[in-house]
Amino acid sequence: MTSSEYFLSRKNMVSKVIYENQICVKKCFSSNTSFEKEVWVYENVRNEAVNIPKLMKQYPDQKCTIIEYIDGELLLDVLDSYETRNDIKGSKNLLIELIEWVISFNSMDILVKSNLKQTDVNFRNFIISNGELYGFDFESVESVKSYSIIEHVLATYLLYDPKYSKHKKQVVNSIIFDDFLKNKNEACLNIKKEEMKISGRRELFRT
Numbered sequence: 368m369t370s371s372e373y374f375l376s377r378k379n380m381v382s383k384v385i386y387e388n389q390i391c392v393k394k395c396f397s398s399n400t401s402f403e404k405e406v407w408v409y410e411n412v413r414n415e416a417v418n419i420p421k422l423m424k425q426y427p428d429q430k431c432t433i434i435e436y437i438d439g440e441l442l443l444d445v446l447d448s449y450e451t452r453n454d455i456k457g458s459k460n461l462l463i464e465l466i467e468w469v470i471s472f473n474s475m476d477i478l479v480k481s482n483l484k485q486t487d488v489n490f491r492n493f494i495i496s497n498g499e500l501y502g503f504d505f506e507s508v509e510s511v512k513s514y515s516i517i518e519h520v521l522a523t524y525l526l527y528d529p530k531y532s533k534h535k536k537q538v539v540n541s542i543i544f545d546d547f548l549k550n551k552n553e554a555c556l557n558i559k560k561e562e563m564k565i566s567g568r569r570e571l572f573r574t
Contacts, residue, residue, distance in 0.1 A: 439496030522561035
């Protein structure tokens with residue numbers, strides 16, 4: 368099994384490989400905890416409500432997994448293309464689709480019973496393939512008491528370059544004020560709180 372291409376990852380080694388005559392993705396983790404958490408998700412999440420790749424093979428002694436390769440465009444790249452064209456509707460619809468994906472994922476019985484949620488929504492961990500949204504990278508799944516999914520996604524979006532652009536602000540305001548969020552003032556406050564959490568987490572990784 369030979370790696371032909373490496374993908375950007377802050378913590379792990381991720382590469383494209385050939386496994387059993389098909390293109391797959393090999394991911395080797397920096398910690399056992401992250402490896403075990405992600406394998407648990409792949410082994411337990413079997414639900415048509417969300418699209419995720421298949422787990423093809425795991426190597427516990429190496430802390431590595433082999434997962435199905437999904438050919439498509441990164442969510443972040445698609446949103447960037449919408450911003451370049453100033454396509455407010457396209458950006459808004461895609462963000463709502465992402466929000467609905469995360470809500471569906473976190474609402475699955477196995478995660479609810481285990482009190483686990485996907486709390487770190489990295490837009491590079493989602494792919495658009497044949498019009499369908501696929502999510503991957505589940506090592507950030509964790510136990511939390513409360514979590515504002517919508518506000519977290521919107522805050523994450525605002526912090527991607529170019530940060531707080533006119534386009535991004537229009538998209539976020541459109542979602543907030545189109546009755547997607549009932550309490551507008553509370554939503555804006557929660558978005559600010561999420562921005563601070565995300566910025567703090569990113570600074571931690573830089574040190």
